[in-house]
Amino acid sequence: MAWQISGQYMETCNCTFLCPCIVTxxxxxxxxxxxxxxLALHVEKGSKDGVPxxxxxxxxxxxxxxxxxxxxxxxxxxxxxxxxxxxxxxITAIASGAAGGPMAMMAPLVGRFAGVERAKVSIVRDGExxxxxxxxxxxxxxxxxxxMDGRPLVIDNASHxxxxxxxxxxxxxxxxxxxxxxxxDDSGTRNGHYAPFSWxx
Numbered sequence: 001m002a003w004q005i006s007g008q009y010m011e012t013c014n015c016t017f018l019c020p021c022i023v024t025x026x027x028x029x030x031x032x033x034x035x036x037x038x039l040a041l042h043v044e045k046g047s048k049d050g051v052p053x054x055x056x057x058x059x060x061x062x063x064x065x066x067x068x069x070x071x072x073x074x075x076x077x078x079x080x081x082x083x084x085x086x087x088x089x090x091i092t093a094i095a096s097g098a099a100g101g102p103m104a105m106m107a108p109l110v111g112r113f114a115g116v117e118r119a120k121v122s123i124v125r126d127g128e129x130x131x132x133x134x135x136x137x138x139x140x141x142x143x144x145x146x147x148m149d150g151r152p153l154v155i156d157n158a159s160h161x162x163x164x165x166x167x168x169x170x171x172x173x174x175x176x177x178x179x180x181x182x183x184x185d186d187s188g189t190r191n192g193h194y195a196p197f198s199w200x201x
Contacts, residue, residue, distance in 0.1 A: 002048065002049060002099065002100075002201060003046070003047065003048035003049065003090070003094060003099060003101070003200065003201055004046055004047065004048075004198075004199070004200040004201075005043045005045070005046030005047075005048075005053055005094065005197075005198075005199050005200075006043070006044060006045055006046060006196070006197060006198040006199070007041060007042045007043045007044035007045070007046070007196070007197060008041070008042050008044065008123070008125065008194070008195075008196055008197070009039060009040065009041045009042070009162045009163070009194060009195055009196070009197050010039075010040050010123065010125075010130040010132055010140075010142055010169070010192065010193070010194040011037055011038060011039040011040065011140075011142075011162075011192060011193050011194070012037070012038060012140040012141075012142050012169075012171035012173075012174040012190060012191065012192045013035060013036060013037035013038075013171075013174070013190065013191050013192075014030070014031075014032050014034075014035065014036040014037070014174065014183050014185065014190060015030050015031045015032065015035065015190065015191045016031040016032075016189055016190060016191065017145075017168075017170050017171075017189060017190060017191045017192075018168065018191060019031075019191035021035065021067075021068050022155060022158050022160065022166070022193075023155070024067075025069070025159050026067060026068040026069035026109075026159070027067055027069050028067060029066065029067055030064070030066070030067070030068075033066070034063060034064060034065050034066065035062070035063065035064040035066075035068055036061075036062070036063050036176060036181055036183045037061070037062050038059055038060070038061045038062075038132070038138050038140055038174075038176050039059065039060045039061075039062075039162065040057070040058075040059045040121075040123050040130075040132035040134075040138070040140070041057070041058055041059070041060075041095075041123070041162075041197065042055075042056075042057050042123040043055065043056045043057070043058075043091075048090035048093070048094065048099065049090070051086045051087060051089075051090045052087075053087060053090060053091065056079070056080060056083050056087055056091060057079075057080045057121040057122065057123050058077060058078060058079045058080065058083075058091050058095060058121060059077070059078045059121060059132060059134050059137075059138055060075060060076070060077055060078075060095050061075070061076045061077075061078065061137075061138070061176055061178050061179055061181050062074065062075045062076075062181075063181045064109075068109060069109070071108065071109045071110075071111060072109075072111035073106075073109050073110050073111060073112075074110075074111065074112045074114055074179065074180070074181065075096070075106075075110050075112070075113055075114060076113070076114035076115055076116070076117065076178055076179030076181070077091070077092060077095050077096070077115070077116045077117070078116070078117045078118075078119050078121060078134045078135075078137055078138065078178060079091050079092070079116060079117075079118060079121070080118075080119070080120065080121035081118045081119055081120050081121075082120075083118075088116060088118070092116055094199065094201070096110075096113060097110075099201050100201035101199045101200060101201030102161040102162070102199050103161050103199075104201075105161055106161050114179035114180070115179070117134075117137060117178060117179075119134045119135030119136075119137055120133075120134070120135055121133070121134045121135075122134075125194075128143055128144030128146065128152055128167075128169075129141065129142075129143045129144075130142050130143070130169070130192075130194055134178075136177070137176070137177060137178040138175065138176055138177075138178065139173060139175040140171065140173055140174045140175060140176075140192075141171065141172040141173045141174075142169040142170060142171045142172060142192030142193075142194065143169055143170060143172060143192075144167050144168065144169050144194070145167075145168040145169060145170060152167040152168065152169070153167070153168045154166060154167050154168065155168060160193075162195060162197045163195040163196065163197050165195060166193040166194070166195050167193060167194050167195060168192075168193065169191075169192030169193055169194055170188055170189070170190065170191070170192055171185070171188070171190040171191060171192040172186065172188055173185075173186045174186070174190050174192075
C-alpha cells in the first residue's frame with residue numbers, strides 16, 4: 001500500500017437534522033438550498049510513502065450550490081499547523097482524492113479546489129460529544145443522538161466517503177469562515193455525524 005490512515009471523524013453541516021444528502025445518495029436538495037459542511041479528521045495512525053501521519057488533524061470544508069450529486073463543489077483543506085510540509089503534502093493528496101482511496105469518489109463532484117490553509121486544529125471527543133476547531137476558521141460541536149439504552153443511533157450502508165456507518169448527531173455549534181464559505185448557527189437543529197475511519201490507497 002502506498003498509504004494508509006485510520007482514526008476518528010466528526011462533521012457538521014448547514015442542513016436541518018437529518019441531512020437529506022445521506023438518505024438520497026447525494027440527490028436530495030439541501031434544506032438551505034446549498035450545502036456547507038466541515039469534515040474534521042484526527043489521524044491516530046498512518047503514513048504515506050514513508051511519511052508518518054500519526055496525530056495529524058485536518059478539516060475539509062465544502063460547499064455545493066445545490067444537490068451534491070450535481071457537482072461543482074468548492075472544497076478547501078485546513079491542516080494543523082504542527083504538520084510538516086511533507087505531511088501537509090501527503091494529507092492534501094489523500095483528502096483531495098488525488099492519491100486514490102475513498103475521497104477519490106468525491107473528486108468528480110469538485111469544481112474548484114480552493115487550496116490549503118494552516119491553522120491550529122483541535123479535535124476532541126468527550127463521550128458522544130465532539131468539538132473541532134481550526135484557529136478562527138472553524139468552530140463546531142456535535143452530540144450523538146442516543147437511543148433508549150444510551151448508545152448512538154446510526155445509519156448503515158451509507159454512500160459516504162469517510163465510513164459507510166455513521167452515528168447520527170445534532171450540531172450544537174457550527175461556524176465556518178474559510179475559502180469564501182461562511183456559515184454560523186448555534187440553534188441545535190442542524191445536522192452532524194461521527195465515525196471511525198480507515199482509508200488506504
